[in-house]
Amino acid sequence: AQKVTQAQTEISVVEKEDVTLDCVYETRDTTYYLFWYKQPPSGELVFLIRRNSFDEQNEISGRYSWNFQKSTSSFNFTITASQVVDSAVYFCALSEARTGNQFYFGTGTSLTVIP
């Protein structure tokens, strides 16, 4: 079973629009960590955020914000006032304390911001 589901395969928005990328995860652990990574066309993986299971506080970093809801097992990512440089593939990932440091990745959401 897929531990991390990113149902949106591709999204296109016009510059300055807001966009939310969905991530739903599945785990039986009470201690786990959730991540978002950005993969621009150059191919490297850029770390965006890490959240542990005991901290449900939403976080904002500039135009980026994250909504963590344990009740729905979701960790959604919103980009406000999108820019062309935001065009990339975004991955959500889960690691569980029980299975060590292994990451389980979603299949990614490809975001295209149209100027």
Next chain:
Amino acid sequence: NAGVTQTPKFRVLKTGQSMTLLCAQDMNHEYMYWYRQDPGMGLRLIHYSVGEGTTAKGEVPDGYNVSRLKKQNFLLGLESAAPSQTSVYFCASSSPGTGNYGYTFGSGTRLTVV
């Protein structure tokens, strides 16, 4: 700069050839990993190591071997390359007990098997 370095960055192999991908980290991390990334499938774990001299299988280990003779290096070997192993390979490293804070990826190796 501190981090994870993968060599080579690109490689083309013929079916049946063998090769080794090298991953080196200078952060004194205990754990190291090899992932492969295929279109529409995210990253999947091939093998990992929790310390020098130890290795373990991940989700998709078939056709690969690994070795961790030194703490800073983690080698991924393809014994007899197949077109199905065409992929982008990422190495990563981390420290135990940190909740994966500081989990670091290399820049990737793009391998094509023809």
